[in-house]
Amino acid sequence: MTLPKLLHTALLFTAASRLASAFNFTVANGQIYTPGLAILNAPQPGTPLGGELIEVSLDVSTNGRLALPPYPSDSPSQIHNITIFLYSYITGRNFTISNGTASANNASLGEIMLQEPGSTVKHVKWLWPDCLVGDGQPKTPDSDRGAYNISIRQSFRLNGEDHYTIFDVPISVTNSIEERSDRPSCGALDNALWTPEDILESADFDVPALFAPGDSTVLQTSENTNGQDGLGPAKPPAGSGQGLGSGASSLADKGRMSWVLGLGMVAAMLLP
Numbered sequence: 001m002t003l004p005k006l007l008h009t010a011l012l013f014t015a016a017s018r019l020a021s022a023f024n025f026t027v028a029n030g031q032i033y034t035p036g037l038a039i040l041n042a043p044q045p046g047t048p049l050g051g052e053l054i055e056v057s058l059d060v061s062t063n064g065r066l067a068l069p070p071y072p073s074d075s076p077s078q079i080h081n082i083t084i085f086l087y088s089y090i091t092g093r094n095f096t097i098s099n100g101t102a103s104a105n106n107a108s109l110g111e112i113m114l115q116e117p118g119s120t121v122k123h124v125k126w127l128w129p130d131c132l133v134g135d136g137q138p139k140t141p142d143s144d145r146g147a148y149n150i151s152i153r154q155s156f157r158l159n160g161e162d163h164y165t166i167f168d169v170p171i172s173v174t175n176s177i178e179e180r181s182d183r184p185s186c187g188a189l190d191n192a193l194w195t196p197e198d199i200l201e202s203a204d205f206d207v208p209a210l211f212a213p214g215d216s217t218v219l220q221t222s223e224n225t226n227g228q229d230g231l232g233p234a235k236p237p238a239g240s241g242q243g244l245g246s247g248a249s250s251l252a253d254k255g256r257m258s259w260v261l262g263l264g265m266v267a268a269m270l271l272p
């Protein structure tokens with residue numbers, strides 16, 4: 001058996017959307033590369049979700065290249081903090097998953113970089129709030145279930161330059177979520193929704209997906225990080241000739257990236 005290492009081809013598939021532009025995702029070996037130092041392991045874009053809670057799994061070590069905090073103060077690359085919201089322009093909701101300060105009973109969570117110390121993967125587990133209880137598609141027009149984005153916001157420094165990026169992962173809250181007496185109230189977690197224009201103003205949308213296989217972005221880290229420079233090999237190893245993320249993932253290409261709008265996606269297929 002050969003190992004599934006080669007990225008073979010990129011597929012463009014468009015979600016039910018009339019938008020002209022496509023929302024491209026850079027996916028390799030099941031991981032989703034973000035415009036930041038964190039890499040999303042789960043959930044995959046477009047997944048129907050439900051259950052007790054939602055779990056967002058993030059590798060915060062750039063697949064082993066970046067050390068964990070506390071970073072040396074001179075480290076040219078580091079994650080300052082990560083916040084996550086769950087929002088929908090359809091339902092009008094914008095729930096706090098984590099804004100860095102835990103609320104009562106962890107209804108919203110504390111700083112993600114500080115959870116699971118020593119672990120390069122942060123498993124962000126958030127109890128679905130009460131108004132998302134139900135099963136299947138939204139059944140009434142005022143239902144809060146349905147299409148959402150997990151909005152992953154990274155404040156980070158890359159090679160001496162600070163960035164704040166927003167990475168929206170579309171999911172659908174359509175699987176079963178059972179009633180529980182301890183579900184947080186939606187009202188307590190809800191925030192005002194910003195207009196798309198204000199969102200575009202608020203963050204750096206010219207940062208492309210970083211560190212996907214084939215991407216040539218170099219990550220500079222501090223010399224004195226555990227006696228190493230933290231520059232481990234990329235995991236998974238880059239396949240040859242896949243082209244995914246190569247030229248397009250260079251920070252020099254700033255301004256040409258318009259992937260932020262729209263709903264299609266590009267996935268890299270794995271060859272056995």
Ligand SMILES: *[C@@H]1O[C@H](CO)[C@@H](O)[C@H](O)[C@H]1NC(C)=O
Nearest residue numbers: 080081082083099100101155
């Ligand atoms: C995240 O880090 C940035 C840069 O240090 C800071 O300005 C911001 O207030 C921090 N946000 C949170 C939620 O901690």
Ligand SMILES: *[C@@H]1O[C@H](CO)[C@@H](O)[C@H](O)[C@H]1NC(C)=O
Nearest residue numbers: 088089090147148149168262
């Ligand atoms: C999800 O995010 C995309 C891009 O940011 C946006 O166009 C879309 O309207 C959002 N979806 C929902 C359900 O709000």
Ligand SMILES: *[C@@H]1O[C@H](CO)[C@@H](O)[C@H](O)[C@H]1NC(C)=O
Nearest residue numbers: 102104105106109110115116
């Ligand atoms: C909230 O989560 C933190 C980190 O997982 C944990 O240490 C703390 O005990 C939790 N607090 C409550 C009230 O559950």
Ligand SMILES: *[C@@H]1O[C@H](CO)[C@@H](O)[C@H](O)[C@H]1NC(C)=O
Nearest residue numbers: 096099101103108188189190
């Ligand atoms: C964090 O989110 C919770 C829940 O939405 C909210 O009550 C709290 O005021 C927020 N804190 C900050 C610092 O934004």
Ligand SMILES: *[C@@H]1O[C@H](CO)[C@@H](O)[C@H](O)[C@H]1NC(C)=O
Nearest residue numbers: 085087094191192193194195
């Ligand atoms: C959701 O609320 C947070 C906290 O107020 C805000 O920073 C973010 O821009 C909001 N998201 C949307 C899509 O409006």
Ligand SMILES: *[C@@H]1O[C@H](CO)[C@@H](O)[C@H](O)[C@H]1NC(C)=O
Nearest residue numbers: 021022023024257258259266
């Ligand atoms: C998405 O990726 C495809 C294939 O690389 C490209 O042709 C298309 O222009 C991209 N769309 C956007 C909006 O960046």
